Amino acid sequence: MPVITTIDDLKRLHKRRAPKMFYDYAESGSWTEQTFQENTTDFDQIRLRQRVAVDMSDRSTKSQMIGQDVAMPVALAPVGLTGMQCADGEIKAAKAAEKFGVPFTLSTMSICSIEDVAANTKNPFWFQLYVMRDEEFVDNIIARAKNAGCSALVLTLDLQILGQRHKDLKNGLTAPPKMTIPTMINLSTKWRWGIEMLQTKRRTFGNIVGHAKNVGDTSSLSSWTAEQFEPKLDWGMIAKLKEKWGGKLILKGILDVEDAKKAVEIGADAIIVSNHGGRQLDGALSAIRMLPSIVAAVGDQVEVHMDSGIRSGQDVLKALALGAKGVYIGRAFIYGLGAIGEKGVTTALEVIHKELDVTMALCGRRDVTTLDPEVLLIPQDFE
Ligand code: FNR
Numbered sequence: 001m002p003v004i005t006t007i008d009d010l011k012r013l014h015k016r017r018a019p020k021m022f023y024d025y026a027e028s029g030s031w032t033e034q035t036f037q038e039n040t041t042d043f044d045q046i047r048l049r050q051r052v053a054v055d056m057s058d059r060s061t062k063s064q065m066i067g068q069d070v071a072m073p074v075a076l077a078p079v080g081l082t083g084m085q086c087a088d089g090e091i092k093a094a095k096a097a098e099k100f101g102v103p104f105t106l107s108t109m110s111i112c113s114i115e116d117v118a119a120n121t122k123n124p125f126w127f128q129l130y131v132m133r134d135e136e137f138v139d140n141i142i143a144r145a146k147n148a149g150c151s152a153l154v155l156t157l158d159l160q161i162l163g164q165r166h167k168d169l170k171n172g173l174t175a176p177p178k179m180t181i182p183t184m185i186n187l188s189t190k191w192r193w194g195i196e197m198l199q200t201k202r203r204t205f206g207n208i209v210g211h212a213k214n215v216g217d218t219s220s221l222s223s224w225t226a227e228q229f230e231p232k233l234d235w236g237m238i239a240k241l242k243e244k245w246g247g248k249l250i251l252k253g254i255l256d257v258e259d260a261k262k263a264v265e266i267g268a269d270a271i272i273v274s275n276h277g278g279r280q281l282d283g284a285l286s287a288i289r290m291l292p293s294i295v296a297a298v299g300d301q302v303e304v305h306m307d308s309g310i311r312s313g314q315d316v317l318k319a320l321a322l323g324a325k326g327v328y329i330g331r332a333f334i335y336g337l338g339a340i341g342e343k344g345v346t347t348a349l350e351v352i353h354k355e356l357d358v359t360m361a362l363c364g365r366r367d368v369t370t371l372d373p374e375v376l377l378i379p380q381d382f383e
Helices: 007-017 020-026 034-045 089-100 114-119 135-147 166-171 181-188 191-198 221-228 235-245 257-265 287-298 313-321 331-340 342-362
Strands: 063-065 068-070 074-076 126-129 152-156 249-254 270-273 303-306 326-329
Touching (some): 007 020, 020 166, 020 181, 020 331, 034 287, 034 313, 074 089, 074 342, 089 114, 089 331, 089 342, 114 135, 126 135, 135 235, 152 235, 166 221, 249 257, 257 270, 257 287, 270 287, 287 303, 313 342, 326 331
Parallel strands (some): 074 326, 126 152, 152 249, 249 270, 270 303, 303 326
Antiparallel strands (some): 063 068
């Protein structure tokens, strides 16, 4: 086992250990992948101010997200098919997050169900909802999330129509994989993954199969999404869903000031400035580039979170300094999970925590909750 010191180390191991179809599913964006690439390269353009001779003892990364104490303001983002990167992946990731003291968000499109995760964790987790055409299914899944004690609903707004992801289409992405000759050849080299998968019964969408009407063929993900997801979702429907849920509501996929203002109007507890990790509208600007204007417009009225492109604790510090109260990591924890399971998610969190803490210290800051743009050197043309 190589020594792991960065998220990139985990990514290399993930690629080696997971089937190509699922590694590609994680490591891709839509269309030309311009937005996917810029999500990370834009972080690199922001530089840091080195400060010295400041008392650096007693540093703290502790904070709160939507009123919940967190060891650092970094939550695990909802990621579909997590349980295909590694057997029982959602349970393993949720356990790692719980032990570390950060929120875990379960995707509607998870392999382990809400009930599976609730039965294997002690603390409440957050549930991410995709709004389907089948209203009864939506009502039921909201009720299931409530029954499981989920403490926030993360309502995703940027994927009512699936962005075109060429790698998934070429690989014929399915869960579980269909046994074509190229898949079988690839799986024959992924024996650890295969043994673990044989030991679990959780191999398809746990929240959907057996719960939704007209479920059809979930194995063809892109056509299934087109059939099932509600293309009419608008602010009126969002307000009704807020009422049905009745608890903390986080709106995910806000990338425009006007939409952020609408989110404030309907009374969201938080918004996530996000372009879905570059998987939806290719050509959109990176989330870190959109963050400052959204914070300036609504930051005093709603808690602003962000994701898309975070690969290090330095990235976390940059987002917090630009006004995010919390961030989410998607691929960064998936690499860990796909590489070495629960331990890999813990390692990803440890790597990010260490980088955040050391960067804070070298920037002359002790408290993660009081970061501001003064710690950054931002290129003039950035915003
Ligand atoms: C996602 N994302 C996502 N979002 C969501 O609301 N529901 C989902 O089911 C998924 N599924 C999903 C699968 C995979 C493989 C990825 C990489 C991402 C988006 C996710 O929550 C988050 O917005 C991005 O992952 C953030 O970007 P980074 O951190 O991956 O760069």
